[in-house]
Amino acid sequence: MTEPALSVVATGLTGEFHALGVLDWPDLHPARHLGLLYRERDERVLLTVALAVRALRAGSVCLDLDRVRAGLTGRDDELVEVPDELWPTLPEWLDALAASPLVALGPAGDPARPLRLIDHKLYLTRYWQQEEQVRVTLQQRATSPSAPPPRQLDEWLAELFPGADVDPDQRRAVAQVATEGVTVLAGGPGTGKTTTIARMLALLVRQGVRRIALAAPTGKAKTRLEEAVREAARDLPRDVAASVEQLGASTLHRLLGARPNARPAFRHNRDNPLPHDVVIIDELSMVSLTMMARLTDALAPHTRLVLVGDPDQLSSVDAGAVLSDLTQAAWLGTTRGGPVVRLRRNYRFTGLLGDLAEAIRAGEAEQVLGLVTAGQPTLTLTPPNHAHDALRARVVTAGRAIQAAAVAGDAAQALRLLDGHRLLCAHRHGPFGATTWARRAEQWLRASGAVIGAEGEWYAGRTVLVTVNQPDWGIYNGDTGVVLTDTGRALVHLGGTTRPLSPELLGPTQSLDALTVHKAQGSQFDAVTLVLPDVESPLLTRELLYTAVTRAREAVHVIATPEALRAAVQRTARRASGLRDRL
Numbered sequence: 001m002t003e004p005a006l007s008v009v010a011t012g013l014t015g016e017f018h019a020l021g022v023l024d025w026p027d028l029h030p031a032r033h034l035g036l037l038y039r040e041r042d043e044r045v046l047l048t049v050a051l052a053v054r055a056l057r058a059g060s061v062c063l064d065l066d067r068v069r070a071g072l073t074g075r076d077d078e079l080v081e082v083p084d085e086l087w088p089t090l091p092e093w094l095d096a097l098a099a100s101p102l103v104a105l106g107p108a109g110d111p112a113r114p115l116r117l118i119d120h121k122l123y124l125t126r127y128w129q130q131e132e133q134v135r136v137t138l139q140q141r142a143t144s145p146s147a148p149p150p151r152q153l154d155e156w157l158a159e160l161f162p163g164a165d166v167d168p169d170q171r172r173a174v175a176q177v178a179t180e181g182v183t184v185l186a187g188g189p190g191t192g193k194t195t196t197i198a199r200m201l202a203l204l205v206r207q208g209v210r211r212i213a214l215a216a217p218t219g220k221a222k223t224r225l226e227e228a229v230r231e232a233a234r235d236l237p238r239d240v241a242a243s244v245e246q247l248g249a250s251t252l253h254r255l256l257g258a259r260p261n262a263r264p265a266f267r268h269n270r271d272n273p274l275p276h277d278v279v280i281i282d283e284l285s286m287v288s289l290t291m292m293a294r295l296t297d298a299l300a301p302h303t304r305l306v307l308v309g310d311p312d313q314l315s316s317v318d319a320g321a322v323l324s325d326l327t328q329a330a331w332l333g334t335t336r337g338g339p340v341v342r343l344r345r346n347y348r349f350t351g352l353l354g355d356l357a358e359a360i361r362a363g364e365a366e367q368v369l370g371l372v373t374a375g376q377p378t379l380t381l382t383p384p385n386h387a388h389d390a391l392r393a394r395v396v397t398a399g400r401a402i403q404a405a406a407v408a409g410d411a412a413q414a415l416r417l418l419d420g421h422r423l424l425c426a427h428r429h430g431p432f433g434a435t436t437w438a439r440r441a442e443q444w445l446r447a448s449g450a451v452i453g454a455e456g457e458w459y460a461g462r463t464v465l466v467t468v469n470q471p472d473w474g475i476y477n478g479d480t481g482v483v484l485t486d487t488g489r490a491l492v493h494l495g496g497t498t499r500p501l502s503p504e505l506l507g508p509t510q511s512l513d514a515l516t517v518h519k520a521q522g523s524q525f526d527a528v529t530l531v532l533p534d535v536e537s538p539l540l541t542r543e544l545l546y547t548a549v550t551r552a553r554e555a556v557h558v559i560a561t562p563e564a565l566r567a568a569v570q571r572t573a574r575r576a577s578g579l580r581d582r583l
């Protein structure tokens with residue numbers, strides 16, 4: 001493919017990085033544009049702009065000049081060695097940036113300039129402002145004096161945490177919500193985050209707080225939160241349980257009043273803050289810095305904020321690693337030890353799966369390998385060259401059971417079976433990618449005698465993943481379902497909704513035959529098979545492995561070489577940001 005108009009840009013230093021595959025056109029365009037606008041010709045500055053844009057596309061909020069050389073990858077995600085002579089030395093680089101009309105220096109630098117250098121980190125100004133918005137809001141809340149505790153606090157806590165075996169961290173988190181402007185509740189799956197949210201809600205009801213918002217970043221996570229809170233409410237004292245059960249959740253976009261194609265893009269902002277007394281956000285690991293900035297911008301000074309999630313999971317698709325940053329920050333200036341409460345005890349996984357998740361989290365590669373090669377049927381490791389034999393039977397059994405239930409017109413059973421087994425991949429494309437494995441799974445099913453319709457056909461048993469939000473229909477990106485044809489026409493039954501829908505309403509969908517780990521975030525399955533890429537792949541990280549493994553309730557099957565599995569445990573996906581260091 002020729003890109004004539006752009007060949008002009010790819011000269012000099014940026015051209016060299018482009019030739020190596022490190023910089024792509026979406027990185028070079030803004031660099032060239034800003035260079036022309038500000039009459040900046042210094043190649044080192046233009047390179048920095050392009051690298052900063054590239055860093056953003058990879059999830060980092062800024063470009064960390066101290067670490068920029070490590071782990072650079074090319075267009076096919078392969079590691080690229082950039083020759084030393086192409087890199088400016090750090091002092092020379094900092095001097096060039098300091099002299100550039102594009103760059104504001106330090107927190108007080110000219111806000112009109114498009115880039116900002118903070119220590120050795122280079123930001124696009126917009127992201128610097130977002131990071132500051134989040135930092136200042138959270139720091140103010142964490143350092144302002146606590147509200148006086150309600151007189152009956154101990155009594156209420158004793159009612160919500162009866163018995164001798166009380167989880168002290170859960171109790172502390174609930175108590176904190178009664179008096180603090182911000183609480184961060186962090187814990188892995190099964191550590192009781194939802195249980196704790198339900199108890200927080202009960203305490204707030206006792207306190208007479210009425211305006212409570214419960215939200216999650218995706219439609220799927222919102223539905224799950226609503227269901228989980230309703231279930232956890234059953235264990236609450238009867239008179240508060242009813243109020244807690246009635247609380248609906250919304251997506252974060254809906255809470256903030258997203259208005260497509262309008263200005264401002266969100267109805268709630270500093271000029272029109274949210275009317276709530278308490279705002280609780282679940283699955284915070286999936287929230288990008290930009291959304292977090294919008295949320296903090298829309299908080300009234302009196303609104304208490306509760307942020308909940310698992311900081312060891314993969315971060316948001318867009319730039320930022322907000323929850324991970326919040327849990328690693330020192331929370332300077334706080335006298336009460338900061339707002340973070342970590343839940344450590346696991347109430348759901350007490351067996352091998354719990355051990356595996358913990359070993360991954362702790363970075364214990366040999367222990368992880370030991371667990372998956374100990375001969376347990378629920379934890380296995382299969383080398384890629386034997387993947388077909390191992391996986392085929394699992395895919396065919398699960399797929400045929402779903403189809404049998406769908407053909408028999410049993411939607412409830414088909415939906416239950418949908419979450420029986422999920423094939424997860426790190427990559428979207430290529431030999432280790434979800435699209436490749438989805439095609440393979442479909443071939444296996446067809447060869448087994450399952451009736452798979454032609455491309456685009458809505459046949460009974462076809463599985464569906466919704467990929468766009470349609471709040472008016474109650475349909476959200478990430479919803480899953482299955483097609484039934486027993487009424488004489490194809491209808492899609494989605495989990496969590498009662499009414500089957502015509503396929504045309506769903507917008508673009510994909511099959512559930514294989515998904516990326518990112519797409520499976522926020523869901524759980526009985527068994528997970530995880531296809532890991534080569535040891536070289538930059539997507540092979542501890543966060544990815546942990547997220548995939550913690551999707552499983554009963555069994556995890558990994559398809560990888562021992563070297564790739566070891567590398568995944570040892571490599572952490574650290575995103576550059578300043579939030580962690582400046583809080």
Ligand SMILES: Nc1ncnc2c1ncn2[C@@H]1O[C@H](COP(=O)(O)OP(=O)(O)OP(=O)(O)O)[C@@H](O)[C@H]1O
Binds near residue numbers: 166192
């Ligand atoms: N303090 C506790 N004592 C006994 N059981 C508990 C306690 N806390 C939670 N549980 C139980 O542990 C299980 C997991 O709890 P919960 O769903 O709240 O965890 P979670 O962190 O929200 O998990 P996930 O992130 O997977 O949704 C539930 O069955 C819950 O009833």
